[in-house]
Amino acid sequence: MNVENAIEPDSQTAALEFLKKLAPDESFVMVNLLKFKENAEYKEGSKYKEEKAISGAEAYQKYLDEVIGFVQKSGKDVQVLSDSKVFGLLLGKVEELWDRVVLVRYGSVKVFQELTQSKPFLDAQEHRLAGLAGQLNIGTKASS
Template structure:
């Protein structure tokens, strides 16, 4: 299995993800890896860690999430690995439940989200976003 963290999806990934048939609510699993130091394009806030920059995004994105009828389920720092092997652990895991693909698309395309995404980019070294569907159990 090859695992490659990315900060942004490619245009092809965006089209495939948001072009999939609508199938209602889902939970997005976010596996996050932070930069050691924040890297803002304008050079500002060079004293922040990547985690601190991402936490700015994390605090601000809560309103964007709520505005589209989604909700944060949980987030936490990764503290260990019980089973399996990876070269390097992610730093944080966050779970967000969206009512639909359309809701998530509306959120990421909104001007409010675009304005705070600078903190996400400054703080993230990469991540995996995994869409999950409840199996009813």
Template sequence: MLVTNAVQPGGEQAKAFFSGPEDGRFVMVNLLKFKPFAEYPDGSDAHITGAEAYARYTVEVRKLLASYGGRSLYAGAVTGILLGEVGELWDMIALAEYPSLAAMSEMMRCPGMQAISHHRHAGLAGQLNIRTRPHVRNEVVAEAP
């Protein structure tokens, strides 16, 4: 399995994601890897960690998320792995619920997001975003062997 962290999706990847079927609420799993120190384009705040820069983004993105009908469900440090193997663990996991793909897309393009994205870029070395949908009752889910 190939795992590649990124800070921004490529154009085709974003287009495919947002043109997928609209099936209501979903939870985005964010696996986050931070830079050792923040890297702002103007060189400011080079003394703070990438996690601290990302925390600035988090404070504001939670407000935006709520204004678009979503919510932050959980955030915590990754402290270990029990099963499987990765070359390097992520630093943090965050779960965010969105009411729809359309709401997420609109939020990603809004002026408020543009105003805070520099903190995200300054702090993140890369991440994985995994869209999940709630388990539907009476739906058969294959169990792992």
């Protein structure tokens, strides 16, 4: 098994194919395996570029805080089930462990699409991109 972290889906088509595996009203849990940059890297021209240097983890936390704040205000059916630091690997081998695992439950594909296309979510991406070295997003649903 080859494992490659990424920041964005390979293409818009790949993202749509991923979502087609579920019914539009079906809930799912996204497993986010996160690897952070040592230091956040904001793009030239960013209003955050000139601020005090922060870690990649701190930049990602800003992203998460903004998205969670928006979700709470909007009443969308999205819930962070777990946000945990990775401390070790019991089975298997990878070159480098992820730093954090975040489990997020989405009430439906529609809710996921609405969230990821919303202005507050898109605005928060600046922190996410500045902080992440890479990630894996694994979609899961309850077994029947």
